[in-house]
Amino acid sequence: MFFEGSEKKVEVVMTSNSDSLRSFDKGFWEKLVSLSNAEILSSIHNEQCDAYILSESSLFVWHDRFLMLTCGNSTLVNSIIGFLDAVNLDDIQSVKYQRHKEYHAHLQVSRFTDDAEKLKTVLNGKAYRVGHLDSHHHYVFHYQKSNEIKVSAVTELLMYHLSGEVANYLRSPNQTKEAINRLLKLDAWFSDFMIGEHLFKPFGYSVNGIAGDKYFTFHITPQESGSYLSFETNINLAEQQPRLLIGLLDIFKPGCWDVIQTNANEIVSSFEDTLCIGQCDLQIGQGNNIIFKQYQQPWHQQLTAVEL
Amino acid sequence: MFFEGSEKKVEVVMTSNSDSLRSFDKGFWEKLVSLSNAEILSSIHNEQCDAYILSESSLFVWHDRFLMLTCGNSTLVNSIIGFLDAVNLDDIQSVKYQRHKEYHAHLQVSRFTDDAEKLKTVLNGKAYRVGHLDSHHHYVFHYQKSNEIKVSAVTELLMYHLSGEVANYLRSPNQTKEAINRLLKLDAWFSDFMIGEHLFKPFGYSVNGIAGDKYFTFHITPQESGSYLSFETNINLAEQQPRLLIGLLDIFKPGCWDVIQTNANEIVSSFEDTLCIGQCDLQIGQGNNIIFKQYQQPWHQQLTAVEL
Numbered sequence: 226m227f228f229e230g231s232e233k234k235v236e237v238v239m240t241s242n243s244d245s246l247r248s249f250d251k252g253f254w255e256k257l258v259s260l261s262n263a264e265i266l267s268s269i270h271n272e273q274c275d276a277y278i279l280s281e282s283s284l285f286v287w288h289d290r291f292l293m294l295t296c297g298n299s300t301l302v303n304s305i306i307g308f309l310d311a312v313n314l315d316d317i318q319s320v321k322y323q324r325h326k327e328y329h330a331h332l333q334v335s336r337f338t339d340d341a342e343k344l345k346t347v348l349n350g351k352a353y354r355v356g357h358l359d360s361h362h363h364y365v366f367h368y369q370k371s372n373e374i375k376v377s378a379v380t381e382l383l384m385y386h387l388s389g390e391v392a393n394y395l396r397s398p399n400q401t402k403e404a405i406n407r408l409l410k411l412d413a414w415f416s417d418f419m420i421g422e423h424l425f426k427p428f429g430y431s432v433n434g435i436a437g438d439k440y441f442t443f444h445i446t447p448q449e450s451g452s453y454l455s456f457e458t459n460i461n462l463a464e465q466q467p468r469l470l471i472g473l474l475d476i477f478k479p480g481c482w483d484v485i486q487t488n489a490n491e492i493v494s495s496f497e498d499t500l501c502i503g504q505c506d507l508q509i510g511q512g513n514n515i516i517f518k519q520y521q522q523p524w525h526q527q528l529t530a531v532e533l
Numbered sequence: 534m535f536f537e538g539s540e541k542k543v544e545v546v547m548t549s550n551s552d553s554l555r556s557f558d559k560g561f562w563e564k565l566v567s568l569s570n571a572e573i574l575s576s577i578h579n580e581q582c583d584a585y586i587l588s589e590s591s592l593f594v595w596h597d598r599f600l601m602l603t604c605g606n607s608t609l610v611n612s613i614i615g616f617l618d619a620v621n622l623d624d625i626q627s628v629k630y631q632r633h634k635e636y637h638a639h640l641q642v643s644r645f646t647d648d649a650e651k652l653k654t655v656l657n658g659k660a661y662r663v664g665h666l667d668s669h670h671h672y673v674f675h676y677q678k679s680n681e682i683k684v685s686a687v688t689e690l691l692m693y694h695l696s697g698e699v700a701n702y703l704r705s706p707n708q709t710k711e712a713i714n715r716l717l718k719l720d721a722w723f724s725d726f727m728i729g730e731h732l733f734k735p736f737g738y739s740v741n742g743i744a745g746d747k748y749f750t751f752h753i754t755p756q757e758s759g760s761y762l763s764f765e766t767n768i769n770l771a772e773q774q775p776r777l778l779i780g781l782l783d784i785f786k787p788g789c790w791d792v793i794q795t796n797a798n799e800i801v802s803s804f805e806d807t808l809c810i811g812q813c814d815l816q817i818g819q820g821n822n823i824i825f826k827q828y829q830q831p832w833h834q835q836l837t838a839v840e841l
Binding site for chain 2: 326337338341351352353354355356357358359360361364385386451480481500501502503504505507517519521525526527528529530531532533
């Protein structure tokens, strides 16, 4: 079975004088999501945000921006192009499209460079690669009309090679949403958030949370062949949850992980007793920056051999 | 331009009562090499070994074994199958086929698992993967008839992200074989070896050396997009050249490197002031073992962003 963790995402921000994105009906978003070969499974709503669980990850829609994450061999770039075709290009303030290095690149229907070429036919943006081709690396396409509104401040934690009791539970049969919700300690970390979640068969769990204009989302791909958990939020972690990332590492015990912070206060200067094997501060223009950091547990150096 | 470093290799060992492989004429080896989409460029010979420089790496033929290394999108597995078809399978003592993780896997014409399937239709061998899919990893197929003769004792040093003056020279125009030979200090390390070498256009250098039944070979792919140097030898480094690997690291200043030792005395317990980010001792049966180690320079953690 082929399943790739949520490795593609886009944030589109509209100019301040454009119509609210929430005025588009559900059919509009269903069609947009279908362009990625995904579908809407459920949704939650508050006064500022609509959050959808997708068959391949998540979609968040605010008045002036939307964020879409997809996984597997989805074609997120087609949704972006579909959106740009449906609106007035002058109303686009910024587009930030990111892709992570895939475990199974040969099974993907497109490469990042293909995606960037498509986007460049519509938007005069720039494309970057951060990191070495022979290790974790990330791609970013960024377009911004002006520096009137910045790209959202977001923290991402991408954990690989999950281990320990929780990882074993996530790979076990008869798991429940309620138990995973408890293992994630969602009540403790995000007590005031409205929650939407989905358990996939045979494995996999997605959860969206919203409170006002704040969001978080987790996507868990527990399969041992390439176990992966992605988390991201626009909460100011430095002020409100400085222990959250450490807490998540303690739960999922990943062999290695990446932290990606866009326009965010740096909250993790160091994880104790771990190896920082990569870091980069990428200036993407218009006052926006993205900090990438890659970490590894010392015990992750012990490689296992797999008979194929 | 697509050029992948020498990432595939095979050693085939014949049983002690089979005919000498050196009784096959040059046409036999030319045809075998052509099955990998490569050709013979030059050769050197001594009383125990014929060593060929190929358009994609190297071929060494001894009385009872041959070693072939190929790079780029060569199809080494087809040469192996061609050889197995040309001889009596009962005369095959062992086949060890290795592939390294590719930078540009999508441009390769086959994957290791495809290759292993082909080999398994002829030989009852085992296939392994060592290392994580999201970092350097290596594949091994191994077949051995009996433990009468072991797989050769070999040390491999694979260097990535070459830096410094020598790396810059290797990427410069108007380079010469003579200068690269000097930079490698071949005269100092391998004073009693007969040398065959080739400079590729616009870049790239291969050298074979033989002395009695001992060999070494270097293949340099200097392009900045994925610079790579592979070295291997069956010299007993622990006894005869204990400082060789350290010396090569000092010349080429790679950001990271792998050391792979098959049935060899361990000569590198640690490289000082570097990070060991992966290690594995793989027992492939019949008393053979392969030790994999992955190292990184502390400065390699500073990632650069590339605008695409």
